[in-house]
Amino acid sequence: MTKAKIRKLEADEIESVYLQQVFLDGLLEYSAFTKACNVLQNELDKAEGKLKAEAVVCQWIEDCPEFKAEFEKAKAIVDRVNALKAEEFLNDMGSGKKGKEHGVTAASPVAAHMVLEAWDKPKWSQKVEVKKTENRTITTIVKHYGMGDTRVDVIDSPEVKELAAGDTDAG
Numbered sequence: 785m786t787k788a789k790i791r792k793l794e795a796d797e798i799e800s801v802y803l804q805q806v807f808l809d810g811l812l813e814y815s816a817f818t819k820a821c822n823v824l825q826n827e828l829d830k831a832e833g834k835l836k837a838e839a840v841v842c843q844w845i846e847d848c849p850e851f852k853a854e855f856e857k858a859k860a861i862v863d864r865v866n867a868l869k870a871e872e873f874l875n876d877m878g879s880g881k882k883g884k885e886h887g888v889t890a891a892s893p894v895a896a897h898m899v900l901e902a903w904d905k906p907k908w909s910q911k912v913e914v915k916k917t918e919n920r921t922i923t924t925i926v927k928h929y930g931m932g933d934t935r936v937d938v939i940d941s942p943e944v945k946e947l948a949a950g951d952t953d954a955g
Contacts, residue, residue, distance in 0.1 A: 793840050795831070803827055804851050807841055808858050815862045817841075 810820035
């Protein structure tokens with residue numbers, strides 16, 4: 785009994801690297817996976833003719849760690865470019881540079897900027913050392929008003945402590 789096998793690209797290392805570069809260049813040029821696959825498909829049709837570019841790219845992602853790393857870098861570049869273009873467009877629309885459109889307000893550029901910040905935040909937080917986040921202290925300033933005198937206590941503690949129910953002056 786024979787087993788079915790997934791067809792792989794039959795190419796030497798030089799040709800494979802060339803085709804991978806064709807795909808990555810297409811991804812960066814067109815900022816779209818499908819368009820980059822179309823560019824690669826044109827090259828595959830010249831050589832192989834039977835393989836689908838999407839399948840070949842996914843095989844490279846699965847089987848080739850170097851390609852996967854470069855693919856992730858290219859995707860990050862495309863995401864950054866698209867986010868910057870969106871922010872620029874919304875800023876132009878919100879400021880009136882490109883004419884007022886229905887539904888585009890000053891809140892839209894703010895939202896676009898917040899999207900960029902959210903996109904960047906995981907990168908910032910990954911670079912923060914664990915030591916800087918584990919040893920935080922909480923400073924509590926308590927001002928006491930009494931009969932004729934006022935006193936301020938500054939309390940530094942590593943954790944928040946719950947006040948007992950009888951210690952409040954809610955009266």
